[in-house]
Amino acid sequence: xxxxxxxxxxxxxxxxxxxxxxxxxxxxxxxxxxxxxxxxxxxxxxxxxxxxxxxxxxxxxxxxxxxxxxxxxxxxxxxxxxxxxxxxxxxxxxxxxxxxxxxxxxxxxxxxxxxxxxxxxxxxxxxxxxxxxxxxxxxxxxxxxxxxxxxxxxxxxxxxxxxxxxxxxxxxxxxxxxxxxxxxxxxxxxxxxxxxxxxxxxxxxxxxxxxxxxxxxxxxxxxxxxxxxxxxxxxxxxxxxxxxxxxxxxxxxxxxxxxxxx
Amino acid sequence: xxxxxxxxxxxxxxxxxxxxxxxxxxxxxxxxxxxxxxxxxxxxxxxxxxxxxxxxxxxxxxxxxxxxxxxxxxxxxxxxxxxxxxxxxxxxxxxxxxxxxxxxxxxxxxxxxxxxxxxxxxxxxxxxxxxxxxxxxxxxxxxxxxxxxxxxxxxxxxxxxxxxxxxxxxxxxxxxxxxxxxxxx
Numbered sequence: 001x002x003x004x005x006x007x008x009x010x011x012x013x014x015x016x017x018x019x020x021x022x023x024x025x026x027x028x029x030x031x032x033x034x035x036x037x038x039x040x041x042x043x044x045x046x047x048x049x050x051x052x053x054x055x056x057x058x059x060x061x062x063x064x065x066x067x068x069x070x071x072x073x074x075x076x077x078x079x080x081x082x083x084x085x086x087x088x089x090x091x092x093x094x095x096x097x098x099x100x101x102x103x104x105x106x107x108x109x110x111x112x113x114x115x116x117x118x119x120x121x122x123x124x125x126x127x128x129x130x131x132x133x134x135x136x137x138x139x140x141x142x143x144x145x146x147x148x149x150x151x152x153x154x155x156x157x158x159x160x161x162x163x164x165x166x167x168x169x170x171x172x173x174x175x176x177x178x179x180x181x182x183x184x185x186x187x188x189x190x191x192x193x194x195x196x197x198x199x200x201x202x203x204x205x206x207x208x209x210x211x212x213x214x215x216x217x218x219x220x221x222x223x224x225x226x227x228x229x230x231x232x233x234x235x236x237x238x239x240x241x242x243x244x245x246x247x248x249x250x251x252x253x254x255x256x257x258x259x260x261x262x
Numbered sequence: 263x264x265x266x267x268x269x270x271x272x273x274x275x276x277x278x279x280x281x282x283x284x285x286x287x288x289x290x291x292x293x294x295x296x297x298x299x300x301x302x303x304x305x306x307x308x309x310x311x312x313x314x315x316x317x318x319x320x321x322x323x324x325x326x327x328x329x330x331x332x333x334x335x336x337x338x339x340x341x342x343x344x345x346x347x348x349x350x351x352x353x354x355x356x357x358x359x360x361x362x363x364x365x366x367x368x369x370x371x372x373x374x375x376x377x378x379x380x381x382x383x384x385x386x387x388x389x390x391x392x393x394x395x396x397x398x399x400x401x402x403x404x405x406x407x408x409x410x411x412x413x414x415x416x417x418x419x420x421x422x423x424x425x426x427x428x429x430x431x432x433x434x435x436x437x438x439x440x441x442x443x444x445x446x447x
Contacts, residue, residue, distance in 0.1 A: 085395050170300075172299055
């Protein structure tokens with residue numbers, strides 16, 4: 001059975017792979033225990049962001065984002081003519097996400113998983129309201145996102161949306177505003193912004209908020225796990241406060257890039 | 263200079279007086295004029311716009327350059343390479359169609375596609391409409407529109423001798439084309 005969907009085109013790793021476990025891994029004092037404050041940073045702090053636009057020169061526009069252990073590259077191609085046979089008054093925004101095989105603690109099998117598609121849907125939803133697709137009839141914009149390293153899927157989605165919006169602006173595609181995105185997790189009674197993978201596992205529920213701070217509008221809210229409505233609203237407020245800072249980071253990197261090009 | 267560059271979503275300060283018309287790269291929402299592209303806003307007459315240097319898809323009234331890829335008695339199919347003077351990246355061409363009634367403005371009923379275009383000719387055209395799902399409708403019904411570059415059967419670059427004819431400098435043979443008026447004449 002395993003032979004039938006054996007992938008002959010790629011170098012195949014072992015069927016199962018596990019992280020090496022270290023003896024002192026479990027009884028480390030640095031491990032977070034319920035009731036303790038967050039380790040490493042404040043509850044409402046996000047990881048530092050490094051963002052540059054225009055890294056991939058054969059793409060129409062591109063961006064690279066790094067927030068500690070999350071590393072994402074994004075390329076935008078188009079607008080190009082739609083391949084579909086139906087006439088479309090509005091343009092189409094196509095988002096494709098790929099995890100590198102080594103991006104997570106467990107090896108990612110290139111084709112067989114579905115998580116990349118759900119991440120793509122969420123990023124697409126965050127971006128669509130911002131792009132002026134009505135100006136691009138019969139055209140398609142392709143966004144390719146490669147997750148080089150993943151530290152928390154929520155952070156990946158948020159950083160992916162940020163990178164994609166920077167890449168779209170770099171590609172000279174008309175947008176209503178820049179999209180910024182931030183994630184939050186409810187851990188115990190606290191709200192932690194931009195959770196890592198560890199912290200995501202320790203949390204009861206997570207929320208990802210995307211919007212255009214320049215216009216004061218929200219483009220997408222994505223909540224998973226359990227969360228009281230009051231916590232949900234608190235998370236959204238915290239995210240909204242923080243993504244204004246993220247917006248400033250995007251704006252600065254795009255300005256630097258624009259000045260280097262002139 | 264840094265303060266002059268605006269980013270998508272950023273409001274553009276407007277001097278007192280009448281609100282300018284919004285051009286490309288600019289939009290107006292809730293009474294505020296905002297940028298939708300990265301660039302320096304400038305006035306062209308009374309329109310405020312941000313010029314885009316990146317390639318864009320063809321729109322009605324844009325002047326395009328393309329090469330003829332397929333001919334039929336009813337239409338010529340062109341692969342559009344340049345839109346409003348901005349070349350498109352390789353592999354991202356748009357397809358356009360010149361229908362027999364759009365070749366020239368006069369004697370439309372006497373037009374024969376085979377006497378106007380040949381495969382490989384470079385044509386300057388004007389986009390009429392978005393056309394159908396597959397292609398844009400392009401017209402050459404103007405003096406400055408038509409074939410601007412063509413090679414003869416012998417392989418030499420031909421020169422236009424009249425509105426409907428081109429001559430091969432190698433063999434002296436005349437071939438029929440719908441020629442564009444050369445620039446600067």
